[in-house]
Amino acid sequence: MRAGLREMLSDQQDIRIAGVVREAQDIDEGETDVLVMASVPPSQVNRRLDGVYGILVLTDDPEESRVLIQAGWRAWGILPPACSVDELIAAIQAVGEGLWVGTPALVRGMLPFERNMNNPAEEMGPEPLTSREQEVLQRLAEGLANKQIALQLGISEHTVKFHLSSLYLKLNASSRTEAVRKGLNAGLISL
Amino acid sequence: MSKNAFIELSESMADSAERAGRSTVMVDARKRLPASGIALSSDSVLTADHVIERDQDIRVLVDGGVEASARLAGRDPGSDLAVLKLDKSSADPAKVSNTRxxxxxxxLAIARPSKKGIESSFGTINALGGPVRTGRGGMLEQYIKSDVVSYPGFSGGPLVDGAGEVIGINTSGFRSGSAITIPAGLALKIAQALEKxxxxxxxYLGIRSQTVEIPxxxxxxxxxxxxxxxxxxxIESGSPASAAALMVGDILVGISGEAVEHHDELFARLSGDVVGLSIPVEVLRGGKLLTLNVVVGER
Structure with a gap:
């Protein structure tokens, strides 16, 4: 994972990798603006890191976002480990600017204005997918990357990502695999 | 273990790396770090689909320093494999292992991510499995999991045994930062289809379904x-399932005599080999088992 992250960030001119460590105690607070945690959950970081501006966690567990809020980080982000290079870079930059950032599936439960689970509208079930979202989900099940999906549907990659975000929200999924699994189980994908 | 045995082990691993390295190539098809590939023949290379980020100006460097232009002969994002054809016969074909x-x-994971030469990473096989749904959402029929470190540029390179023979192709394309190996047999089958x-x-049957417990x-x-x-x-209108008189409410339980309990199993049964063939599909209808012949369509 560490080697993969290094490769993903190596070309970025405005992001410099200050260090790669295995243990929280090895973090150089003076050199670190944004801490990216890929294999250690933030719940295991027991010491204060006052010198670090923000933290970005790669995890599929939405509970880790609760840990981040409770720990009092001024800027934080949470993304699934299978995030794209663009998402990773955008998140690091956003956290570096003092923002909170994350995928809807990982943060929605943590937000105070999240809809009440007893809301009758919620009990009617998930919001139906649009026909375009169905087409994107179908191609997700075939393992196509965003670029291939965009080519097949005659839309931009940016639009594919927009539809993916909507799919994750509607299916309450935090990854492509989870979206496909839930889509199959809900009878939304044709085989 | 005696000192000599350690030296012998080390030397034989270096020999394996050298042997495999002759058929391991560098694939330069993206803006950032090049990746690796495996020579299938003197003018064709198998690599990972996700490292091919452009259709033009693909360069391949073979052992010995010869550089060739390559074109994309075929690609399959679902299995993360792609085949390149070289403009000149310059590669040394890999030897595929036929031992279990x-x-x-x-x-050893072997790679050639730069002009400096081959690189390697040592490990053991942790697990064999499949089918598995990948991080991209697609399905991989089989996989090999090992604890080799997949350094940048290792995708597309071979996983080799002690004899330096290929047992699979490595890729980190399914989940960023984490590698998996596609077994050689499966990879070659896909490569042949891609070349053709x-x-x-x-x-494709044209059904949407949900997993249920059989009463x-x-x-x-x-x-x-x-x-x-x-x-x-x-059931989609005009689909193979519709033509075969499958009905909404049927519980699909088997294909060609083999049980189907989950979507992943259905997906695995609908491989390219069965397109155009009439296959027996077992369904429970009203509690009774029926077998209907379905001519499989193509997605």
């Missing part, structure tokens, strides 16, 4: 130990 791959055996047709054909009383007619099936909730 076993958990615990020593392996440019893409992978996938079978106890209906299991009697199955005559096999099977807990689940796929309840058909929708």
């Amino acid at each position: 791959v076993r958990v615990g055996q020593f392996v 047709s440019g893409r992978i054909r996938r079978g 106890q009383e209906a299991r009697v007619s199955l005559k096999r130990d099977q807990t689940n099936g796929l309840l058909i909730v929708s």
Whole structure:
């Protein structure tokens, strides 16, 4: 994972990798603006890191976002480990600017204005997918990357990502695999 | 272990790396760090689909420093494999292992991510498995999991055994930062299809379904130990399922005599080999087992 992250960030001119460590105690607070945690959950970081501006966690567990809020980080982000290079870079930059950032599936439960689970509208079930979202989900099940999906549907990659975000929200999924699994189980994908 | 045995082990691993390195190539098809590939013949290379980020100006560097231009002959994002054709016969084809791959055996991941030469990473085979849904959402029929470190540029390179023979192709394309190996047999089968047709054909029935538990009383007619099936909730108009008179409410329980309990199993049965063929599909209808012949369409 560490080697993969290094490769993903190596070309970025405005992001410099200050260090790669295995243990929280090895973090150089003076050199670190944004801490990216890929294999250690933030719940295991027991010491204060006052010198670090923000933290970005790669995890599929939405509970880790609760840990981040409770720990009092001024800027934080949470993304699934299978995030794209663009998402990773955008998140690091956003956290570096003092923002909170994350995928809807990982943060929605943590937000105070999240809809009440007893809301009758919620009990009617998930919001139906649009026909375009169905087409994107179908191609997700075939393992196509965003670029291939965009080519097949005659839309931009940016639009594919927009539809993916909507799919994750509607299916309450935090990854492509989870979206496909839930889509199959809900009878939304044709085989 | 004696000192000599350690030296012998080390030397034989270096020999394996050198042997495999002759057929391991550098694939330069993206803006950032090049990746690796495996020579299938003197003028064709198998690599990972996700490292091919452009259609033009693909360069391949073979052992010995010869550089060739390459064109994309076929690609399959679902299995993360792509085949390149070189403009000149310059590669040394890889030797594929025909010994059984076993958990615990020593392996080497070989790569050529730069002009400096080959690189390697040592490990053991941790698990053999499949089918598995990948991080991209697609399905991989089989996989090999090892603890080799997949450094940048290792995708597309071979996983080799102690003899330096290829047992699979490595890729980190399914989940960023984490690698998996596609077994050689599966990879070669896909490569052949890609060279022939440019893409992978996938079978298609035209049904949407949900996993359900088979009612106890209906299991009697199955005559096999099977807990689940796929309840058909929708049939596409004009589809192979429609033509074969499958109905909404049928529980699909088997294909060609093999049980189907989950979507992943149905997906695995609908491989490119069955496109155009009439295959027996078993369904439970009203508690009774029916077999309907379906001519599999192509997605």
